[in-house]
Amino acid sequence: MALLELENVHSYYGNIHALKGVSMTVDEGEIVCLIGGNGAGKTTTLRTITGLLRPREGSVRFDGEDALQYATHELVAKGLAMVPEGRGVFQKLTVEENLEMGAYLRTDAKAIAEDIQRMYELFPRLGERRTQVAGTLSGGEQQMLAISRALMSRPRVLLMDEPSMGLAPVLVDLIFDTIQEINKDGVTILLVEQNALIALDISHRGYVIETGAIALEGPAKELRDDPRVKEAYLGG
Amino acid sequence: MSATKRFDLRYFIRAGLLAGIVPLYTSVIGMVEVFNKREVVKGMLTLGEMLVIFPSLVVGYLVALKWRREGKNPFLALVGALIAGFVASLPTVLLILVNDRIPLRDMFVNVNPALMEILLVGQEQMAQGAFILMSVLAVSGLLGAVVSFIPYRFRRPLVIALVVVILSGLLSEFIKQVLQQFIERGALKQIVQGKSLTTKAAAAIFVVTYLTTLFWDVKGQAIRTRYNAMPASRKKQAGRLWKTMFGIFLLILPWVLGPYLSEVIDNVGLYIIMGLGLNIAVGWAGLLDLGYVTNFAVGAYIAGVLTSTGPLGLGARLGTDPLGFWIIIPISILAAMFTGFVLALPVLRMRGDYLAIATLGFGEIIRLLALSDWLKPYIGGAQGILFIPKPELPALAEILNLADRAPALIEIAKGDSLLAGLMNLILYGQFSGPQELYYIIFVGALFVLFVATRLNNSRTGRQWMAMREDEDAASSVGINTTTAKVLAFTVSAASGGMAGAIFASKVGTIFPNSFNLLVSINVLSLIIIGGMGSIPGIVVGSLALIGLPELLREFAEFRLLLYGALLVVMMLVRPEGLWPSPVIRREMAADEEEPPPDMGEMQTSQPMRPLSEASD
Ligand SMILES: Nc1ncnc2c1ncn2[C@@H]1O[C@H](COP(=O)(O)OP(=O)(O)OP(=O)(O)O)[C@@H](O)[C@H]1O
Numbered sequence: 139m140a141l142l143e144l145e146n147v148h149s150y151y152g153n154i155h156a157l158k159g160v161s162m163t164v165d166e167g168e169i170v171c172l173i174g175g176n177g178a179g180k181t182t183t184l185r186t187i188t189g190l191l192r193p194r195e196g197s198v199r200f201d202g203e204d205a206l207q208y209a210t211h212e213l214v215a216k217g218l219a220m221v222p223e224g225r226g227v228f229q230k231l232t233v234e235e236n237l238e239m240g241a242y243l244r245t246d247a248k249a250i251a252e253d254i255q256r257m258y259e260l261f262p263r264l265g266e267r268r269t270q271v272a273g274t275l276s277g278g279e280q281q282m283l284a285i286s287r288a289l290m291s292r293p294r295v296l297l298m299d300e301p302s303m304g305l306a307p308v309l310v311d312l313i314f315d316t317i318q319e320i321n322k323d324g325v326t327i328l329l330v331e332q333n334a335l336i337a338l339d340i341s342h343r344g345y346v347i348e349t350g351a352i353a354l355e356g357p358a359k360e361l362r363d364d365p366r367v368k369e370a371y372l373g374g
Numbered sequence: 375m376s377a378t379k380r381f382d383l384r385y386f387i388r389a390g391l392l393a394g395i396v397p398l399y400t401s402v403i404g405m406v407e408v409f410n411k412r413e414v415v416k417g418m419l420t421l422g423e424m425l426v427i428f429p430s431l432v433v434g435y436l437v438a439l440k441w442r443r444e445g446k447n448p449f450l451a452l453v454g455a456l457i458a459g460f461v462a463s464l465p466t467v468l469l470i471l472v473n474d475r476i477p478l479r480d481m482f483v484n485v486n487p488a489l490m491e492i493l494l495v496g497q498e499q500m501a502q503g504a505f506i507l508m509s510v511l512a513v514s515g516l517l518g519a520v521v522s523f524i525p526y527r528f529r530r531p532l533v534i535a536l537v538v539v540i541l542s543g544l545l546s547e548f549i550k551q552v553l554q555q556f557i558e559r560g561a562l563k564q565i566v567q568g569k570s571l572t573t574k575a576a577a578a579i580f581v582v583t584y585l586t587t588l589f590w591d592v593k594g595q596a597i598r599t600r601y602n603a604m605p606a607s608r609k610k611q612a613g614r615l616w617k618t619m620f621g622i623f624l625l626i627l628p629w630v631l632g633p634y635l636s637e638v639i640d641n642v643g644l645y646i647i648m649g650l651g652l653n654i655a656v657g658w659a660g661l662l663d664l665g666y667v668t669n670f671a672v673g674a675y676i677a678g679v680l681t682s683t684g685p686l687g688l689g690a691r692l693g694t695d696p697l698g699f700w701i702i703i704p705i706s707i708l709a710a711m712f713t714g715f716v717l718a719l720p721v722l723r724m725r726g727d728y729l730a731i732a733t734l735g736f737g738e739i740i741r742l743l744a745l746s747d748w749l750k751p752y753i754g755g756a757q758g759i760l761f762i763p764k765p766e767l768p769a770l771a772e773i774l775n776l777a778d779r780a781p782a783l784i785e786i787a788k789g790d791s792l793l794a795g796l797m798n799l800i801l802y803g804q805f806s807g808p809q810e811l812y813y814i815i816f817v818g819a820l821f822v823l824f825v826a827t828r829l830n831n832s833r834t835g836r837q838w839m840a841m842r843e844d845e846d847a848a849s850s851v852g853i854n855t856t857t858a859k860v861l862a863f864t865v866s867a868a869s870g871g872m873a874g875a876i877f878a879s880k881v882g883t884i885f886p887n888s889f890n891l892l893v894s895i896n897v898l899s900l901i902i903i904g905g906m907g908s909i910p911g912i913v914v915g916s917l918a919l920i921g922l923p924e925l926l927r928e929f930a931e932f933r934l935l936l937y938g939a940l941l942v943v944m945m946l947v948r949p950e951g952l953w954p955s956p957v958i959r960r961e962m963a964a965d966e967e968e969p970p971p972d973m974g975e976m977q978t979s980q981p982m983r984p985l986s987e988a989s990d
C-alpha cells in the first residue's frame with residue numbers, strides 16, 4: 139500500500155486554480171521526484187500534503203489515513219516532515235537551537251542529543267558552526283540545516299522542496315548523496331526539483347507537473363529517456 | 375588626494391542648517407518658552423536655553439569628529455564647527471527678523487514677545503540681541519569641536535558627567551522629595567532651590583561623576599578581573615549580599631521616596647506588570663497586540679463592580695457585603711484571561727498588520743462599551759464606578775494583642791524612623807495610600823515576573839519563539855501554532871487584569887476614559903523602548919516612559935512630541951532597545967554582519983549553469 143497518496147487534488151489560492159486534479163503515490167522506501175518548471179505547482183503540492191493549504195477537492199492519504207483531517211503539526215507527529223522551499227530555517231536561532239527545535243515533538247533527551255551528533259556527522263560543517271546564528275550561514279549550509287532539522291523529528295516521509303536551489307554543483311552532489319543515504323536508512327522521500335537531471339538520477343520514480351496537472355509519470359530511467367522530458371527539462 | 379583636504383564649506387553649512395531647525399522649530403511650537411521656565415542649574419542654565427544652544431554644541435562636536443576621522447586638517451575642523459554653529463543660529467535669527475517686520479503671532483501663537491525676549495537674550499536692541507545669539511551659538515559650535523579634541527579617555531567622563539548634571543537638574547524635584555526626608559530645610563536649600571540645582575550642587579555632581587567615571591575606566595578592568603578570580607563560593611556570597619541589599623532597598627523604597635514619588639513609582643509598577651504581560655504576546659510570541667487596554671479595563675471594571683460599596687456595587691444589589699480585594703485579584707485575572715481567549719479566536723488567522731488593526735479595534739470597543747447607555751445601569755457609563763475601597767489585611771496588632779505582648783513593635787510604628795510606615799502597615803493592615811499600595815504592586819509584579827519567566831523557559835516559550843520567527847516553519851516542526859497563539863493572548867491578558875484590579879482599588883473610582891488608546895500605546899512603547907522581549911528592558915522602559923513624564927509634568931503638552939522624537943531617535947540609534955534581550959541582541963548583530971564567506975569547495979565552484987545547459 140502506498141504510504142502517501144494524492145487523488146484528484148484541486149488547490150486554490152483565492153481564485154487562482156493552482157492544482158488541477160493532481161494524483162500521485164509514494165511507496166514506502168522509495169525516492170520519488172516531482173519535477174516541473176517555475177510556477178508549475180510543485181510547492182503547492184507539498185503545501186497541500188502537509189496541510190498548510192487545504193484542497194477544495196480530492197483526497198490526500200498518509201499511511202492509509204485521511205490526511206486532511208489533521209493539522210500540519212499533527213502530521214509531523216505522524217512522521218511527515220518537510221524541508222521548506224528557500225530553506226525556512228529559524229533565522230535568528232543558532233544551528234543547535236534549530237536542530238533542537240526540529241525535535242520539538244520528541245521528549246527523549248538522550249536520543250535527541252545522539253541524533254544531533256549524527257547530524258553533525260552527516261554534515262560536519264554544521265558541527266563546526268553549532269553556535270552560529272542560522273541567518274548568517276551560507277545558502278548551502280542553511281540547506282543542510284533545513285534537512286537536518288527535518289530529520290530531527292525522525293520522519294517516515296521527508297518532503298523536500300528544491301534542495302538544490304542556488305547551490306554550487308559540488309554542494310548539490312553532496313546534498314543528493316546525503317539524500318540517498320537518508321533513504322537507505324529507511325526514510326521515504328518525495329523530492330521536488332527543477333534540476334531534473336540530478337533528481338531523476340537518484341529517484342526510483344518520477345512525476346512531471348505542468349501548470350497544475352501531472353503531465354507524465356513513470357520509473358526515473360524511462361522519464362530520463364523520454365523525448366518530451368529531454369526537450370523540456372534536460373535541454374534536449 | 376587634495377580633494378579630501380579641501381575645506382568643504384557646503385558640508386558645514388548643511389550640518390549647521392540641520393542643527394538650526396531644532397531651535398527654530400521648538401521656538402515656534404512654544405517649547406522654548408515653556409522649557410525656559412525650568413532652570414537646570416539655578417541662575418545659569420534653563421532648559422529652554424539648552425534647546426537653543428545644544429544643537430550647535432552637538433553639531434560642532436559631530437562635524438569636527440567626522441572631519442578629523444577622515445584625516446583632514448584639524449584646524450579647519452575648528453573653523454568648520456564655528457561656521458556650523460553660527461549657521462545653526464540663522465534660522466532663528468531669520469525668525470526674529472521676519473517677526474519684527476510682519477508679526478507672526480497670528481499664524482504661530484507662540485511667537486510672542488516673551489519668546490523674543492528669550493531669543494534676544496534679554497537685550498532691548500534687536501541687533502544687539504541677535505548678535506549675541508549668533509555669537510553664542512557659533513562659540514557653542516566651536517566648543518563642541520574643542521570637546522572632540524579631548525582624548526577619548528578624558529572626553530568620555532566629561533560627556534557622562536555633563537549628562538548626569540543635566541539629568542540631575544531635570545530631576546531636581548525628585549532629588550528634593552527624597553532628600554527632604556533626611557536633611558533639614560536649610561541644608562536642602564544649598565542643594566536644590568525651587569526646581570533647580572544650585573551651582574554648588576551642580577559643580578559637586580559634575581566633579582564626583584567625572585572622577586568616578588575616570589577612576590572606573592582606569593581601574594574597572596582590574597576590579598572585574600579580581601572579582602572573576604575570586605573563588606566561586608566568595609562570588610556567591612558577594613552576589614547574595616548584593617541581592618539582599620537590593621531587596622532591602624526595594625522594601626523600604628516607598629518610605630525613602632515619600633508619598634508623591636511613591637505614587638509615581640506605583641504607576642510605573644502597574645505599567646511594569648502590564649508590560650510583562652504584553653511582552654508575552656508581542657516580544658515573545660510576535661503577536662502585535664494594540665488593544666492591551668482591553669484587559670486592563672476588564673480587570674478594573676470587574677474589580678469595581680464586585681467590590682464597590684456604592685449603589686453600582688454587586689454588594690448593594692444583592693444586599694450582601696461586597697467582595698474583598700484579595701479574592702478579586704484572581705477573579706479579575708480570570709476574567710481578563712477569558713476576554714483574551716475569546717478575542718484571540720476571531721483573529722487567529724490574521725498576521726502582522728491585520729492583527730494589529732483588529733486588536734486596536736478591540737481596545738476602542740471596550741471603551742465605547744464602558745461609555746454606552748446600554749451598560750450604564752451596570753457600570754455607570756460616563757459617571758463610572760465610585761466607592762471602590764482600598765485593600766486591607768486583618769490588623770495583626772489587635773489579633774495578637776501586641777499592645778501588651780510586644781509594645782516595642784507598636785513603638786516602632788509610632789516613631790518616625792524609615793521602618794515606621796512599614797511596621798504600621800504590618801500591624802494594622804491598612805493599604806491606605808500610595809506608599810502602602812506599593813507593596814501590593816511589588817508583589818504582583820514579582821508574581822507576574824515569576825510566571826512569565828517560567829513559561830518562557832518552558833516548551834511553551836520555545837513554541838512562541840519558533841512562531842515569532844516563522845509561523846510555517848514552526849508548524850513544520852510540529853508546533854500547534856493555533857494553541858500557541860491562543861495561549862499567548864490568554865496568558866498575556868492575565869497581568870492586564872491584575873493591573874486593572876489594583877488600579878481600581880488604588881484610585882477608588884474608575885471612568886471609561888481612563889481606558890483609552892494611550893494605555894495600549896504606552897505599554898507597547900515601553901516594551902519597544904526597553905527592548906523587545908527583555909524583562910529588565912520593561913523595567914527600564916517603564917521608568918523612562920511612565921516615571922520620567924510624571925516628574926516633568928509641566929511639559930505635559932509636549933509629551934507626545936517628545937515621545938515621538940524619542941521613538942525615532944531610538945529606532946535610529948539603538949533599535950534593539952535600552953536593555954535588549956540576548957536573542958534580540960544576537961538578531962541585531964546578525965542583521966548587520968555579512969554572512970561569512972564560504973570556504974573550500976564553494977569558492978572554487980562555478981556559478982550554476984542554467985537548466986537548458988545542464989545535460990550533456
Ligand atoms: N500565496 C499565493 N497566492 C497566490 N498565488 C500563489 C501563491 N503561491 C503560489 N501561487 C501561484 O500558484 C502557482 C503555483 O505555484 P508554486 O509555488 O506551487 O510553483 P512551483 O512549482 O513551486 O514553482 P517554483 O519552481 O518557481 O518554486 C503559481 O502560478 C503561483 O503564482
Ligand SMILES: [Mg+2]
Nearest residue numbers: 180181182223
Ligand atoms: Mg516552488
